[in-house]
Amino acid sequence: MSGTEQLDPRIANRLKRDRDGLVAAVVRQYDTGEVLMLAWMDDEALRRTLSTGRATYWSRSRGEYWVKGATSGHHQFVKSVALDCDGDALLVSVDQVGPACHTGTRTCFTDELPVEAGAERSEVTA
Amino acid sequence: MSGTEQLDPRIANRLKRDRDGLVAAVVRQYDTGEVLMLAWMDDEALRRTLSTGRATYWSRSRGEYWVKGATSGHHQFVKSVALDCDGDALLVSVDQVGPACHTGTRTCFTDELPVEAGAERSEVTA
Numbered sequence: 277m278s279g280t281e282q283l284d285p286r287i288a289n290r291l292k293r294d295r296d297g298l299v300a301a302v303v304r305q306y307d308t309g310e311v312l313m314l315a316w317m318d319d320e321a322l323r324r325t326l327s328t329g330r331a332t333y334w335s336r337s338r339g340e341y342w343v344k345g346a347t348s349g350h351h352q353f354v355k356s357v358a359l360d361c362d363g364d365a366l367l368v369s370v371d372q373v374g375p376a377c378h379t380g381t382r383t384c385f386t387d388e389l390p391v392e393a394g395a396e397r398s399e400v401t402a
Numbered sequence: 403m404s405g406t407e408q409l410d411p412r413i414a415n416r417l418k419r420d421r422d423g424l425v426a427a428v429v430r431q432y433d434t435g436e437v438l439m440l441a442w443m444d445d446e447a448l449r450r451t452l453s454t455g456r457a458t459y460w461s462r463s464r465g466e467y468w469v470k471g472a473t474s475g476h477h478q479f480v481k482s483v484a485l486d487c488d489g490d491a492l493l494v495s496v497d498q499v500g501p502a503c504h505t506g507t508r509t510c511f512t513d514e515l516p517v518e519a520g521a522e523r524s525e526v527t528a
Contacts, residue, residue: 287515300426300440300491309435314426314491322515329519337488354517360510361503362463365426365440367511377487384486385493389413389448391480393455 283323291319292363298334299364303376306355306369312376313384315344317366322357329354331370350374409449417445418489424460425490429502432481432495438502439510441470443492448483455480457496476500 282288291299298316305312315333317325321341324332331344331352345351352370359366377384408414417425424442431438441459443451447467450458457470457478471477478496485492503510 290513295421302428302437302440304437309437311428311430311435311437311493314428314486325517326515327518329517357515357517358511359513359515360440361505361507361512362510365510366515367437379487381487384488384491385484386487387416387485389452389483389485389492391451391455391483392453 281323281327283319283326287322287326287359288319290359290363291322293318294364296336298336299366301331301333301366301368303331303352303368303370303372305372307371310383311385312370312372312382322366325354325368326357331368345373348374348378350376352376407449407453409445409452413448413452413485414445416485416489417448419444420490422462424462425492427457427459427492427494429457429478429494429496429498431498433497436509437511438496438498438508448492451480451494452483457494471499474500474504476502478502 293299297318301315301317303312304310316336318334321332321334331354333342335342351373354370356369357366375382419425423444427441427443429438430436442462444460447458447460457480459468461468477499480494480496482495483492501508
């Protein structure tokens with residue numbers, strides 16, 4: 277690819293990036309809706325994702341781009357991408373091959389926290 | 403509530419906060435799995451969410467805590483909360499009353515972006 281390619285300015289203008297230039301990318305399995313993981317994108321990661329159909333993120337820990345599955349084989353084929361109302365989050369619907377999590381589980385969200393009290397919908401609808 | 407209450411240190415120690423002390427909170431409808439919105443929590447917002455069962459976030463734009471639905475009536479009753487593998491994201495499963503988005507739509511992710519090229523799973527399984 278040419279080094280001069282940039283994210284479409286009509287999209288770039290709608291992004292509300294954090295101080296590191298990133299937006300959050302919520303990743304879900306496109307057909308079941310299962311939430312698989314959360315990753316981060318800058319403009320270039322989003323450009324690559326939209327233009328190649330392969331989910332590409334910015335690694336905050338390693339400080340580099342990564343194409344999901346490039347080393348693990350756990351590819352993510354992008355079906356659709358939606359931006360949220362205030363431009364700081366993306367919903368990336370993918371076809372996930374194998375586990376999404378580097379720990380080997382299907383989803384990264386496996387650590388349940390205790391909800392001590394629960395309010396019920398019926399309590400406030402009166 | 404007492405001002406001395408703190409998030410359980412066993413949970414706090416697992417959080418990997420950004421430079422603003424926040425983790426991302428992916429919010430979904432607990433029964434359908436629909437992804438509704440993305441918000442932000444610091445330790446105190448998570449403590450309030452877990453202890454009250456009412457989704458409570460930190461507003462990056464307003465610089466204050468907000469209990470979802472407190473002004474709009476679009477309450478979120480928390481069914482479960484899960485932390486991800488690297489501690490920088492939460493998956494909050496809620497019973498959402500009415501629209502989750504302040505624009506009046508059910509979900510905040512309504513702005514579809516064009517995916518220019520799509521790779522198919524079959525192309526790499528050979």
